[in-house]
């Protein structure tokens with residue numbers, strides 16, 4: 029398949045790189061730069077003032093209603109899976125080798141024909157208009173200017189066509205299965221028309237997570253507030269998402285329905301990773317849905333080694349869940365992941381400053397990784 033990429037010109041990125049190099053060349057300047065902001069109780073004045081992604085969390089918490097904030101932050105039951113995703117990173121420490129020329133660090137990768145400036149992808153998150161009026165379009169524009177691949181959710185407010193137009197370079201489409209196969213065909217058709225050549229089928233959502241934070245706001249088991257769902261427009265039937273009867277037979281069915289690359293998102297064991305390979309999928313994303321669906325999982329980073337061993341380089345292995353720092357990303361890459369996806373941090377950026385906030389989250393993570 030051919031990809032006619034039109035990432036933006038490199039001028040802004042290379043200006044920033046030169047600036048970063050200058051700053052990094054001077055340890056004193058770099059340390060001043062790192063510590064010049066002291067927010068205390070004050071809100072972050074602008075996206076550019078953020079020191080790390082957590083600064084955006086604090087602004088998002090202030091700006092969002094408690095119902096929306098808890099919808100984004102929440103997870104299943106006592107949220108032990110969310111905690112495990114973070115603590116898994118602390119169990120891994122870095123052994124740094126010295127005297128290696130690191131003056132030119134190239135973080136770019138190509139996956140399924142899509143060139144990316146960094147191995148940091150935008151994880152699929154639905155309903156972004158509840159966070160910022162421009163929703164997924166702002167996320168798409170930021171991802172585009174920073175040359176990051178975006179995986180657009182099935183349940184976005186804007187349609188996949190609108191998102192792909194805002195992003196301009198190829199967008200990947202996250203697919204939720206439906207017990208109504210005609211609806212799946214409708215979603216696949218829209219994704220194809222929008223130019224998506226890579227589909228991530230989410231397989232961790234046989235049931236909606238028991239998210240008790242949301243119940244307090246009357247938004248029910250696992251569901252968020254109701255809004256426009258652009259991808260279901262034009263489909264005559266009800267938008268039934270999910271199919272608890274899903275098995276590996278569906279992968280064979282999907283393979284026949286689409287010529288797109290197929291990734292399975294939500295794999296957490298070596299057994300299923302091996303089945304991915306035998307079923308001919310093109311890649312997988314280790315994910316527990318950011319702890320939203322099931323309680324008492326391992327952190328995804330803990331599942332990574334057994335999955336890397338089982339896949340044995342046959343297909344790319346991506347991973348998400350709790351990535352908040354460049355060192356988190358570094359650890360996953362060093363342990364064999366091809367790329368990582370971020371979820372909540374870019375939503376904090378979006379809630380705080382729209383497109384600028386998402387762009388800054390991407391800039392921060394890339395700079396930390398380098």
Ligand code: FNR
Pocket residue numbers: 099100101113151152153154181182183202230293315316317318319320348349350351369370371372373
């Ligand atoms: C998600 N996630 C998700 N995944 C998916 O496949 N389809 C979806 O529509 C959504 N929607 C969604 C909404 C919200 C509010 C969140 C926080 C997450 C899961 C997402 O793609 C990803 O797996 C996690 O967010 C990664 O974990 P972190 O980075 O949020 O810790």
